[in-house]
Amino acid sequence: KRHLISAADLTRDDAVLILDTAEEMARVADRPIKKLPTLRGRTVVNLFFEDSTRTRISFEAAAKRLSADVINFSAKGSSVSKGESLKDTALTLEAMGADAVVIRHHDSGAPHRLATSGWIGGSVVNAGDGTHEHPTQALLDAFTMRRRLVGADAGIGQDLAGRRITIVGDILHSRVARSNVHLLTTLGAEVTLVAPPTLVPFGVERWPCEVSYDLDSVVAKSDAVMMLRVQRERMNAAFFPTEREYARRYGLDGERMARMPEHAIVMHPGPMNRGMEITAEVADSPRCTAVEQVANGVSIRMAVLYLLLGGNEPAVTATSTPTE
Ligand code: CP
Numbered sequence: 001k002r003h004l005i006s007a008a009d010l011t012r013d014d015a016v017l018i019l020d021t022a023e024e025m026a027r028v029a030d031r032p033i034k035k036l037p038t039l040r041g042r043t044v045v046n047l048f049f050e051d052s053t054r055t056r057i058s059f060e061a062a063a064k065r066l067s068a069d070v071i072n073f074s075a076k077g078s079s080v081s082k083g084e085s086l087k088d089t090a091l092t093l094e095a096m097g098a099d100a101v102v103i104r105h106h107d108s109g110a111p112h113r114l115a116t117s118g119w120i121g122g123s124v125v126n127a128g129d130g131t132h133e134h135p136t137q138a139l140l141d142a143f144t145m146r147r148r149l150v151g152a153d154a155g156i157g158q159d160l161a162g163r164r165i166t167i168v169g170d171i172l173h174s175r176v177a178r179s180n181v182h183l184l185t186t187l188g189a190e191v192t193l194v195a196p197p198t199l200v201p202f203g204v205e206r207w208p209c210e211v212s213y214d215l216d217s218v219v220a221k222s223d224a225v226m227m228l229r230v231q232r233e234r235m236n237a238a239f240f241p242t243e244r245e246y247a248r249r250y251g252l253d254g255e256r257m258a259r260m261p262e263h264a265i266v267m268h269p270g271p272m273n274r275g276m277e278i279t280a281e282v283a284d285s286p287r288c289t290a291v292e293q294v295a296n297g298v299s300i301r302m303a304v305l306y307l308l309l310g311g312n313e314p315a316v317t318a319t320s321t322p323t324e
Contacts, residue, residue, distance in 0.1 A: 003115040003124045004304055007135040007179040012159060012186050019143050020156055021303035022296070028065065029299060038310050039068035045098040047089070048127070049075040049105045054270055054294050055127045055136070059102045062301035066310075071096065086110060090119035098122045099309055108132035108175075123308040131173050137269050138179035140300040142187055144293050145224050148265050161188030166218050168194045169228035169250060169277050172201050176269045177228060181209050192218050196250060215250055220259050226267040227252050227277045243276055253279045257287065265289050 001014070010018075028036055044063040048056055056072070063070045073093070075081065080089060086105075093101060100123040103111050108130030115124040128134040146155040149163055165184055171177045171193050184191050191209035193200070204211055212218050219225060230246065247253075257266060266278075266288040274280050282288055 002308065003111075004135055004308065005111050005115055005124065005126045006133050007138045007183040007186075008133075010135075010183065010186060012188070015139070015142065015183060015187055016157060016159055018139055018300065018303050018307065019146055021307060022139075022143050022299040023152060023156060025065075025302040025306070026152070026296070026299040028302075029295075035065050035067055037067050038306055039063065039066040042068045042099040042309055043071065043097055044068045044100045044102065044305060044309075045071045045073060045093050045096075046127075047073045047093065047101050047103045049080065049103075049110075050128065052104055052127070054297060055104065055134075058294065058297040059125075059127065059136075059301050059305075061298045062305055065298070065302055066305055068099075068305070068309075071098070086114065087117070087119055090114055090117070094120045094122075100125060100305060102127050104128045106130055125304060125308070128175055130175065131178075132175050133179045133182075134175040134269075135179050135183070136297070136301055136304060137176050138183040139304070140293055140297040141176075141180055141226065141267060141269070142183055143296050143300055144267065144289050145189075145265070147296070148289065149223055149263070159187040160184060163189045163223045164192070164221055165189050165224045165226065166192045166194060166215075166222040167226045167228065168215060168252070170199045170230045171195045171204070171228070172199045173231040174228050180226065181207050185209065192222075194218060194250065196246070215252075215256065216259070219252075219256055220261070222260060222264055224265050224267055225252065225257075225260060226269075227272075228269070229271060229273055230277055247276055247279075251277050251279065252282050254281045254285075257282050257285065260287075267293060269293065 046056055046059050060070050102125045104127040110129050111124050111126035126135055150158050167177050181191050185208040192212055193209055194212045194215045268290045270290055272278055272283055274283055
């Protein structure tokens with residue numbers, strides 16, 4: 001495959017290959033010298049039209065660990081604020097010789113447009129588009145689940161068959177939820193969405209998952225509970241319950257977490273609204289993998305860049321010479 005636009009485009013074998021490659025990349029991160037020469041001479045552009053902390057930094061770290069040159073572009077402070085179009089921005093990047101463009105955009109479909117327009121010749125990676133998809137987030141989430149629920153070594157070649165994953169909160173505005181539903185079901189997991197009725201997307205009955213409005217009835221049978229940020233910047237205040245009411249019915253506090261099976265984990269893609277969808281007690285507990293997810297994001301993004309740009313060479317071999 002040349003681009004990564006949607007988790008729905010990945011087969012089970014594609015997804016397992018990415019997770020297995022990320023496992024190799026995670027071992028590089030454990031070395032004293034964390035770099036591989038694999039993408040030396042290649043250029044990765046991070047093209048961010050929307051704010052980001054984790055995704056932008058981890059794509060930069062991933063590209064640098066593979067020895068690629070990295071250009072970071074933020075729409076704020078660029079000629080986009082003078083009205084320059086996506087096309088002219090893309091043509092400018094193409095002139096600079098981008099081998100891969102990692103794009104985050106407020107419009108759903110912008111990465112697809114970039115990949116199919118012919119404006120650029122390199123690979124396009126979707127780093128989050130509007131309310132549509134965030135495929136590398138879903139991959140790092142699946143990687144975290146496989147490591148925690150199956151094991152890092154035992155997980156190689158394995159999927160998430162039979163694992164019960166609950167995704168809770170603002171599904172309506174969540175590209176993370178959509179990508180996770182596609183990817184986790186492709187990997188054999190059973191997914192349940194829990195949300196207030198006003199934050200469930202139209203047409204959700206066609207998604208390959210269950211929908212519940214009662215968090216208490218599902219936490220006790222979940223292997224992982226993924227809490228989503230309430231995206232108040234994308235919603236009309238009239239459709240939203242009060243903060244206290246939301247936290248009471250759909251938030252995860254210590255009492256609810258205690259009803260989860262002993263092995264079950266709490267996940268959050270970040271950024272978190274502490275006190276709303278998750279209490280500080282839960283966010284800071286050893287069962288919460290939020291920080292681990294960020295670290296795993298570097299390994300997943302290394303795997304994605306390597307598989308898109310690195311050709312057929314093994315990612316990490318006995319002869320791979322670390323660079324400084
Ligand atoms: N999870 C995630 O996409 O975080 P950022 O918005 O900080 O990149």
